[in-house]
Amino acid sequence: MNKNRGVTSLEIVISLALIVLFLTLIFPILRLTLKMERSFIIRERVERNSARLIEMLEREIVDSSFGNEIYEGKENLIDGKGVYQLVGIRPTILDKKFFSNMKERGNALFLEIPYVKKEKIYSRYYFYRFNGNMFMISQCSNQGGRIFFESEDIVFENIDGYFEQDKDGIKIVINIKKNINYIKELKGYALKGRKM
Template sequence: MNRKSGMTSIEITISLALILLFLSMIFPILRMTLKLEGSFLFQERIERNSSRLVEMLTKEIESSSFGEEEYRGREKLINGKGIYQLVGVKPSSLNESFFSDRREEGNMLFLEIPCVKNGKIYSKYYMYRFVGDTFLVSQCTNEFKNIYTNEEFILFDYVSGYFKQDKKGIKIVMKVKKEKNYIRELKDYALKGRKW
């Protein structure tokens, strides 16, 4: 009897059924693995960006002080720093009455940072603030002894927080959030200012 080599339709059907069964078990595991990888990558990015943000703010606060330029309300600041509670849209100018409302805790930090260029000392002015779920910065200008705020830029999304003045210096308390399953609170970063 001469038998031809090959597979019968029953063997092919059983093989396909086993392959489909195997794939139906593998795909959910693969999908879950990809979702977990995305979550871990997101958390790693948040950790890295929040650390950079705190490092940047630390440098800005440490280098803040009074320069040679005069502006109305500067005597209300401490070494070129002030914390304020700002509700609503940012003001177009920061006048003496604004600087008079300095607080121990608030959602906005104003900094004056002296710089040297071509042997001349001038100052840069920054306004950092938490609004809703964003962290914003505005560079300000000193014109006719008034501080004017320029365009705001988003530094960090999905974050809320506040600034607090304590005995150690200025502290930032920041809560990072994006998804319900990832909320991380960064606090007790004592950002000390320069002592004079």
């Protein structure tokens, strides 16, 4: 009997078949694991960024108040802020009619934020809005006593929420849509802000 017997081609074929079978079983599991990991990382990033968004909105609400600039509908706002329910396409101009339609709860928030430049007080105007599954920020300008939209940026997708105004401040509620069955809700609350 020969003790230095080599590997037969049949043994090699069986070994290769077992390896191929093992790989065909393990690759779908690895692909699913990587897909789930990517999905988890994206969800965690959205939650973290949504928490930052709430903090930013709270700061903006606290910093908002009336500046020296005059514009149509300013008398309807409370300390330079207002909550609105906006359905459909946003208007190009925020006029007296728009500002007079303030709500206690809505999907849009208007803020006037004063700032000082060369010892003179100016204002920035922002319009925050939940629209469908998106959160959008619009920068506005005061042109001849009317507020016009300049730019609009989508900040988040797969997100919904609302603003709610009461006598003490504005509540911000953000719903992160993780999947069809699960929604995570984040809340923030900002006092009305300072008066100038």
